Structures are given as structure tokens and as C-alpha cells.
Amino acid sequence: MHLQQETLCFNELVRTYEQDVRRYSLFLCGNRDLAEDIAQETFLRAYRYIHLFRGDASFKTWLFKIAQHAAKDLQQKQSAQHSILTKAKLALNYYPSAEHTYFDSYLKDEICEIVLMLPHVFQQVIVLDVKYDRSIQEIAQQLQVSAGTVKSRLYRARIKISEHMMRRHG
Structure with a gap:
């Protein structure tokens, strides 16, 4: 299959599952902005790793599993950034x-x-x-x-x- 055809097929998958992935992402994190990031990351990862989809479960289930991992990764990244900022603020306040x-x-x-x-x-x-x-x-x-x-x-x-x-x- 040519790259253009693959892209068209993947775009159709995105249109089919986009709302479900967005809703599930919102369920996972409870924040609309973060949910949007999770949904985007989910589809990026799905596109990148679609060759690993074996069909053991439905495509939607596979996407939801990717969304879970994306949510966990983004929340860990935010937590790490928050920790760094907190330490920086403490350092500033400690040595004013x-x-x-x-x-x-x-x-x-x-x-x-x-x-x-x-x-x-x-x-x-x-x-x-x-x-x-x-x-x-x-x-x-x-x-x-x-x-x-x-x-x-x-x-x-x-x-x-x-x-x-x-x-x-x-």
C-alpha cells in the first residue's frame, strides 16, 4: 500500500474513533486540555505503531490501551515538571x-x-x-x-x- 493510501485509511480510523478516544481521555484525567493532549498522543502513537496491532482485541480497545499509557506518561511528565518548579521556588525562597x-x-x-x-x-x-x-x-x-x-x-x-x-x- 502506498503512503498516501495508508494515510487515507488511518484518517478514516481517526474519524471513526476520535470521539470515543477523546471521551475516554477525559474520563482518564478529568481535564479537557489534558484530555486533548492525550487523544492527540494516542493517535500519534497508533499511527507510529499500527504495524504492531495484531487484532487480538478490537481496534478501539487497542486505542484505549494506548490512551491509558499516554495519560500515564503525560501525567508523570507534568508531575516531574511540577516537582522541578516546586524545588526551584523553594530554592529561591530559601536564599532570598x-x-x-x-x-x-x-x-x-x-x-x-x-x-x-x-x-x-x-x-x-x-x-x-x-x-x-x-x-x-x-x-x-x-x-x-x-x-x-x-x-x-x-x-x-x-x-x-x-x-x-x-x-x-x-
Whole structure:
């Protein structure tokens, strides 16, 4: 078979199984963007290794097995990248420069000053969230309001803080 004919045949297989592979990829990872990457990688690997397909199972089953491996590989790659970034951030925070320390302290002071200018209901949620690292549910219980109210107040407080920062720094 000529390369052009092989490509046409493979394109037909992709059209036939594309939706199934995408849905299965989304099932595997729960993230649409990552699922798209998994589906693309699945079809690339299938094209590259189609000569290894023996027909012991259906073509769809074979594709799903490739998708499982692609998902595992992509998630391991992401995990490794995350680990490298985390280590880099820790190294930066462990050996901060004098400038970094000054600006970090300056910004903390400035943000604290802005938080104190906010209405009390916004101050409460920001302090409990940022300073005391409380969850939405914990804040809601402590303030005796709904979780939705806490989320709304946090959102509005952050907007107000951002607006103050923008006015100060242009």
C-alpha cells in the first residue's frame, strides 16, 4: 500500500474513533486540555505503531490501551515538571536576595494597610483565608454564613485590594 493510501485509511480510523478516544481521555484525567493532549498522543502513537496491532482485541480497545499509557506518561511528565518548579521556588525562597526580602516585606506591609481599609466583612474573610489558612467551610462555620457568602466576600475583597494596588502603582 502506498503512503498516501495508508494515510487515507488511518484518517478514516481517526474519524471513526476520535470521539470515543477523546471521551475516554477525559474520563482518564478529568481535564479537557489534558484530555486533548492525550487523544492527540494516542493517535500519534497508533499511527507510529499500527504495524504492531495484531487484532487480538478490537481496534478501539487497542486505542484505549494506548490512551491509558499516554495519560500515564503525560501525567508523570507534568508531575516531574511540577516537582522541578516546586524545588526551584523553594530554592529561591530559601536564599532570598536583599532586594527580594525588602520588596516582599514592603508589599506585605502595603497589603496589610489596604486590608485594614476594607469593610469589616471583607477583612474577616481575607485574614482567615490568608493569615490563618482556613478553608472556605471553616470560615463559613466561624462567621456563621454560607460557603457561597464566603466565596463572594473573598472575591470582592481581592478585587478591592487589586484596585487599591493598581491606584497606588499605576
